[in-house]
Amino acid sequence: MINIRNIQVLTVAIVMASSPASAIELTGAWASEADMCSQVFSKRGSHVAFTEMSELYGSGFIIEGNSIRGKSANCTIKSKKENAGSVEISAACATSIMNQDMKFVLKVIDDNNISRSFPDISDMSVKFTRCAM
Template sequence: MKPDGKLRALVVAGMILVLPDPAHAFDLAGAWATSAGQCGKVFARKGRANQVTFTNFSGIYGGGFIAEADRLRGKFENCKIKSRKDDGKDLNIIVSCASGIMVSNVQFFLKVVDDDTITREFPGVEGMQISYHRCKL
């Protein structure tokens, strides 16, 4: 290798070392409850497909939501994800929700605490947030 070829290889190798890691999308899929200890009271598996669903009295135990590839489901809402911005630590999701009598767009600001904990923030409402924990069902 020529001397200028070695220099070029060193420069390229150095650039690779200083480039930031690309942000990895957070895997939101699963059942999320407001209390990890209440997962069995908020969610159940039902039917032939053993699908995760809400228990009859899930709201009494804090409630939660079920995230799928292109949907967020609540006890009484079914929302289609319209857009998602994700940098691995912050998620900004806009969904279109149908609740039986009306359709509305809702924006979710989520902060990733760890793989099994997220916090929903409410911009403009100082100090208001709700933590959710991933349920292992």
């Protein structure tokens, strides 16, 4: 006799086995120049922020949950799609003068290095390093 409980457990096991072991972890402060992290970001308690003159030392962004903060823009992630070591992101971004929907891809190089590219701009990518904060 077939036990419904056993079928449910087997179904869950098959789904879990076919799912990726873990999601790509992007939380953190990311700078375009690894040796400039302390010039781009500062930390007070558990809060990470941009230094006053960060743009003189490179670009960067901070990812926390569904939020991406840049020096002059704040974005809310609307959707993420992981695909073979990269994450396609669609985000709603706002600056002090405009709102814009953005799409970009973050390709994982290793745990602390990614490259960002935009689907509409071919052959342009920028490497970013996760800063130890």
